[in-house]
Amino acid sequence: MRRHLLEAADLDLGDATLVLDTAAQIDAALAGREVKKLPTLRGRTVVNLFYEDSTRTRISFELAAKRLSADVINFSAKGSSVSKGESLKDTAQTLEAMGSDAIVIRHGASGAPHRLAQWVRGSVVNAGDGTHEHPTQALLDAYTIRRRLGRLDGVRVVLVGDVLHSRVARSNVGLLHTLGADVTVVAPPTLLPVGVGSWPVTVSYDLDTVLPKADVVMMLRVQGERMNASFFPSAREYSRRYGLDARRMALLPDDTIVMHPGPMNRGMEIAAEVADSVRSTIVEQVGNGVSVRMAVLYLLLGGAPEGSS
Amino acid sequence: MTTYLIKNARPYGEDAVDLVLRDGDIASIGENLTAPGAEVVDGTGLVLLPGLVDLHTHLREPGREDAETVESGSRAAALGGFTAVHAMANTDPVADTAGVVEQVWRLGQEAGLVDVVPVGAVTVGLAGAQLAELGAMADSAARVRVFSDDGHCVADPALMRRALEYVKALDGVVAQHAEEPRLTVGAQMHEGDRSARLGLTGWPAAAEEAIIARDVLLAQHVGARLHVCHVSTAGSVELLRWAKSRGVQVTAEVTPHHLLLTDECAEGYDPVFKVNPPLRTDVDVAAVRLGLADGTIDAVATDHAPHAVEDKECEWAMARPGMLGLEQALSVVVTTMMSPDGPGPGRLDWRAVADRMSVRPAAIGRLAGHGRPIAAGEPANLVLVDPAHRGTVDPAALASRSRNSPYAGRELPGRVVATFLRGTPTVLDGKAVK
Known part of the structure; x- marks a missing residue:
């Protein structure tokens, strides 16, 4: 493993598989135990540096670090570092001076974790940067797919929704490609980036035609406000054309799973009967998130012997 | 003496x-x-070349003397081989009155390192709503001939038309920062494969080209001079070539960085490479080089844009756009336009370098004593x-x-x-x- 986890491209097939295998080992080690805690990172300090609200990701990282016995500091800096008065660099150096070994950063600006990684000696984990990437989300999604379907190589994944603004989409496209999956992105053309043609994916504007061949359908959150900037005419029309409802679910093969990174807009991109169906892995993804983040922190901070990279 | x-x-x-x-x-x-x-x-x-003339420099004084002053910028210019620089109007206060342009001009005279030629704002406060007193600035001691809202586009087509018409009486020129603002809301870098992957909001080439297309038609319609700042795309070069072939009085500049660098520099998110218009693709770089070589693009202009450390040592989206250029402009032109291993049709000799970096910019800015031949009596x-x-x-x-x-x-x-x-x-x- 490298020192940081900034984007999916930081993980080659070996690294990505190692994270997933490590998460599986952690799950196995903790299964049935009353005290769900490992001593691996005792004495190490992990800082959650969150410039954006994100209850679920922050709690997931916090729990992951605590289950590895690390000390955890939650630093919430709403809004931008600049508007707050202190620069990201100053904040990072302050945290490091206090002895942090790893900084988990969530930031509204794409590339903020990359900047941070140049200013600190410890590890940096990207917990979501702007519209760029969210690599641990992609890892937990891959872990969930592998647990459910038993494999990743050749799995046909359909990603649906606001790809343009989605860091989850970018990380999943990169990681799933590395892991050998076959990815199709589906969205109205307004919600696909110019340049999507250079991605290792198939692009479709028509959800109904791709569903019968999908092993995994991953729904992305779509903000209703996007219609104000004319990305689509109305929430209702979006939902009709790109939402996953019971009718569309019936087009799926029997074993196909439905995923969503949360938080969901029920009735918008996903109907309640789909979200709550047996195909849905949404709750499972949350649980897997803790295991995968434990694996990432373990491998970055405690897993590899000194000097190896 | x-x-x-x-x-x-x-x-x-x-x-x-x-x-x-x-x-x-x-x-x-x-x-x-x-x-x-x-x-x-x-x-x-x-x-030996005639002293270089820059049509596009940000000297930051008054307002951001921590980033640059007329004196420090003048020194950088002299070291870059310049004898005259046009100082852009987006200072604080904005150079939209005779008072401010005379202040900048006087600071340049006091520094005495280059002729500092103030550019006057087209609109009051660069707000794009109301014409500034262009005549007063033209008649002032600063003798303003180039007017620009640079940093902002004169986006309102009716206002742009009036500005083009009005400066005809002043022998002036409107230097347009061609950027359709509705197409660049939140834009961070060139829109293409890299912006898609890096998750940075794209600045489409069409936002520049749409304004250039509109403005050359307006300039032709009213018979006025138009100058296009920092041309960055292949499409813009094509539009300019077309406009010139139709006899439109349009001139254009390219920056050293758009001659050399591409959007690849955004990898790593170091905002020193954040600039407006953004660094583009290899195809665009080749096109602006060719445009400069064949004269479609008249001049190299630096768009020298000093920024304090804290405005660049931050997240990409929060950084100010712009990069230094005065001291390396000539070297960049030498490496991009004179290299023996460069493409044949895109090459300049020293006479052509003098033409694009001195003669033509001096003519565009109506500077009598600059861009002159190297001859006795000059x-x-x-x-x-x-x-x-x-x-x-x-x-x-x-x-x-x-x-x-x-x-x-x-x-x-x-x-x-x-x-x-x-x-x-x-x-x-x-x-x-x-």
């Missing part, structure tokens, strides 16, 4: 001659000249360049108050050895005289 005797310099890279500079002018040119009492400058192996605004020198750019060694050079650590050819402003050296032995 000291007399200077330049020995064995090669005007435009041609045969070596001697020159005597006296009382601000080139007194004589010839072989084996002598001038009793003159300071001798050895020009052996050096290329003003002694000159620069001596060592074309054989290669150096590595060290931002800490720059004369600018800011350090946001995109060329840090890069080896570039060519070095300015001496610059003369009306016969007085501002740079000697590669060092600023004051």
Whole structure:
């Protein structure tokens, strides 16, 4: 493993598989135990540096670090570092001076974790940067797919929704490609980036035609406000054309799973009967998130012997 | 006033001659000249060009003297071989009155390193709503001829039309920052494959080209002069070529960074490479080079944009756009346009370099004493360049108050050895005289 986890491209097939295998080992080690805690990172300090609200990701990282016995500091800096008065660099150096070994950063600006990684000696984990990437989300999604379907190589994944603004989409496209999956992105053309043609994916504007061949359908959150900037005419029309409802679910093969990174807009991109169906892995993804983040922190901070990279 | 005797310099890279500079002018040119009492400058192996003229410089004074002052920017300009620079209007307060342009002009005179030529704002406060008092600025001591809201586009087509028409009476020109603002809301970098992957909001080439297309039609319609700032896309070059073939009075500039760098620089998210318009693709770089070579693009202009450390040492989206350019402009032109391994049709010789960096920008800005031929009786605004020198750019060694050079650590050819402003050296032995 490298020192940081900034984007999916930081993980080659070996690294990505190692994270997933490590998460599986952690799950196995903790299964049935009353005290769900490992001593691996005792004495190490992990800082959650969150410039954006994100209850679920922050709690997931916090729990992951605590289950590895690390000390955890939650630093919430709403809004931008600049508007707050202190620069990201100053904040990072302050945290490091206090002895942090790893900084988990969530930031509204794409590339903020990359900047941070140049200013600190410890590890940096990207917990979501702007519209760029969210690599641990992609890892937990891959872990969930592998647990459910038993494999990743050749799995046909359909990603649906606001790809343009989605860091989850970018990380999943990169990681799933590395892991050998076959990815199709589906969205109205307004919600696909110019340049999507250079991605290792198939692009479709028509959800109904791709569903019968999908092993995994991953729904992305779509903000209703996007219609104000004319990305689509109305929430209702979006939902009709790109939402996953019971009718569309019936087009799926029997074993196909439905995923969503949360938080969901029920009735918008996903109907309640789909979200709550047996195909849905949404709750499972949350649980897997803790295991995968434990694996990432373990491998970055405690897993590899000194000097190896 | 000291007399200077330049020995064995090669005007435009041609045969070596001697020159005597006296009382601000080139007194004589010839072989084996002598001038009793003159300071001798050895020009052996050096290329002599007319002093360079920049149509596009941000000197930040008044308002952001922590980033640059008229004096520090003038020194950077002299070290880059310039004898005149146009100072953009987006200062604080904005240069939209005779008072502010005269202040900037006077600061330039006091510094005495280059002729600082203020650009006047087109609209009050650069707000794009109401014409500034263009006539008052033209009639002031600063004698403003170039008007620009640079940093902002004059986006309102009716206002742009009026501005183009109005400055005809002043022998002026509107220098347009071509950027359709509705297409660049939140834009961070060139829109394409890289922006898609990096998750940075895209700045589409069409946002520049749409304004250029509109403005050349307006300029033709009202018979006015238009100048297009920092052309960055292949499509823009094509539009300009078309407009010129139709006889539109349009001129255009390209920056050194758009001649050399691409959006690949955004990988790593270092905002020193954030600039407006953004760095584009290889295809665009090739097109602007070709456009400069064939004269479709008239001038190289630096868009020298100093920024304080804290405005660049931050997240990409929060950083201010812009990069330094004055001190490396000539070197970048040498490396991109004169390289023997560069593409044949895209190459310039020294006469063409003088044309694009001195003659034409001086003509666009209506500067009488600059961009003149190297001949007896002409003003002694000159620069001596060592074309054989290669150096590595060290931002800490720059004369600018800011350090946001995109060329840090890069080896570039060519070095300015001496610059003369009306016969007085501002740079000697590669060092600023004051």
